[in-house]
Structures are given as C-alpha cells and as structure tokens.
Amino acid sequence: MKLIGSTTSPYVRKIRLLLEGQDYEFETLQALSPEGVKTLKSYGPLMRVPILIVEDQKIFDSTIIAEYLLEKKGITLSLQEKLNLKLIDEVCDTCIELFKQKVWNIDTEWKDKRSVKLLDRLFSTLDVFEGSVDQLSDMESDWLYCSLDWLTFRDIMDWQSRYPKLESFYLTSQKLEKYKSTAIPR
C-alpha cells in the first residue's frame, strides 16, 4: 500500500492518522509545484493529494480513501459522523479557496462576492464545532485538529480569538503523540 501526499496537506494528514500502525509507503510531493503536478498526473486526472495505491487500484479523495480503510476494518460510520466529517472537509475546502484568493492575488482583502460567501460559510461551519467540540468522536477530532492546524500553519486568519473553545481543543490536542508524529514541518 502506498500513500501519495504532502506533509502539509490536512487531507493527507487525516489519512496518515487513519493508517497509524499499518505498514505502508509514504511518497511525498508538492501538489502545486510543476514536478508535483507532473507526478500527480501520472496517478490520475485530478492532480490532488492524497492518493492511496492498493495493488493496481488508485484511490483518490480523502473521504473515499477513509471509507475504503474503514470498510477494511469493518467500521461503519453513523450518518451524523459522516455529516460532521463533511462539514470539517468544508472548513478545509473553504480555507484553501480563501488562501488562493490571497496568494493568487484575486482578492487579497477578501472583499469580493466570492470571498464574502466563503467567509460566511467558514464561520457558520466553525460555529457548529465551537458548540460541539467536546462531543466529537476520535475521527471527527482528528479531522478537525488537522484542519485547525493547517489554518494556523498557513496563517489564514485569527480564528482563535473568535472561537475560544476550539482554541482550547487545539492547544490540548497539540500535546498528543499522534499529532506530534504527523506534524506539519515548520
């Protein structure tokens, strides 16, 4: 089994956490570099990480990869858990789009219609977790931690002052060995 990914991607990290204790190869690349894009093209049309290669099958998209790995362990997620995981993915998806608005000089101040919509979605999603962070499953906590750590790493915004409960969750979680061993290189 081989995982293609980067050490910064929150989507890759959540799969690394799921694969903890299993034997697999981790091939790293930079998804947005010309070299990385070339390699990713050889694995499939989407050119995104993560990709999990199992025998001849190239599995893309972290949610589908997670479902595949859980199925192998005989684990079925509840509908509520799937919905929460989707919301956490939306946090990442939205922040990546906001990040691109800035670094690609599309709307550096986040003032255009698209940025405003993205921010609205981000805050209404984070509001949900500010109210429920102490009721999350291990997997939900892992995905949320990966997202918040990526937001912090990329310095996307000051989410901490708006979300004190999420900040406390983030600071406590930071000490866990599983997060230290998959930490984003800084």
Ligand SMILES: N[C@@H](CCC(=O)N[C@@H](CS)C(=O)NCC(=O)O)C(=O)O
């Ligand atoms: N929905 C995808 C999102 C994956 C994704 O956006 N990965 C980023 C890295 S964090 C990427 O590969 N970006 C390259 C690109 O969009 O060209 C998943 O869950 O796997």
